[in-house]
Amino acid sequence: MYVFLSNLSLSEVLLTTNIVPPMLHILLSNGAIISLVGCFVQFFLFGVFVVTESFLLSAMSYDRFLAICKPLHYTLIMDPRLCLCLILVCWMLGFLIMTIALCVVNTLYFCRENIDHFYCDFIPILKLACSDTSMVEIVTCFLSSSATMFPFLVIIVTYGFIIRAIAGISSSTGKEKAFSTCSSHLGVVFTYFTPP
Known part of the structure; x- marks a missing residue:
């Protein structure tokens, strides 16, 4: 679980450092202009970290499933090799999905070379396009x-x-202990998947 948590923390730190420094630079220089290339880089990196977090949360739920539903087999199933494979798959899916998204967005023709936002999201990028964006x-x-x-x-x-x-655990202490191992993950999942 700690290996998954460290990767989740890493992706969150990278996500924050992708957005906050450009925002601070723009706020301190009293201007809100980012080049189209810089916007694409920020959009790509932001997406990679968000998608990776999503897949890491699902890998963490699988880890909790093994720890609670198959406790005697946990160390056999969730060995360091499987843990590393799950983490690599999460990161690779983040890069793959965002590479496809960026390639699709890059097919558009853009009217301007600059965007007047501190954060390059999908909608501001589409507003710069002069071509049809439906596909x-x-x-x-x-x-x-x-x-x-x-x-x-x-x-x-x-x-x-x-x-x-x-629910199948007979003692209340066992139920509390099992639930407490999941409570922090459930809190993060709830925060991540519920809209602000």
Whole structure:
């Protein structure tokens, strides 16, 4: 669990350092202009870290599932090799999904070379486009849906099994201990997947 937490922390730190320094620079220099290339870089990195976090949360739910539902087999199943593979897959999916999204966005023709925001999100990028954006919107909608819905469904299914296993524990102390191992992860999942 700590290996997953350290990767989740790393992705959150990288996410923050991708957004906050450019924002501070723009606020301190009284201007809000980012070049199109800089905007694409910020959009790509932001997306990579967000998608990676989403997949890391689902990998963490699988880890909790193994720890609670298969405690005697946990060390055999969740060995360092599987843990490393899960982490690498999470990061590679983040890079893959955002590479596809960036390639699709890069097919657009842009009227201006600068954007007047401190944060390059998908909508401000589309507003710069002079060409038809409908296909780009469809592809990125599919990518973003798959990057959030698949991990969310994995989390829901694993926690369904976890709740069933906790309900089968006879002692209240055992139930509390099992639930306490999941409470911090559930808090992060709730914060991550609920809108502000």
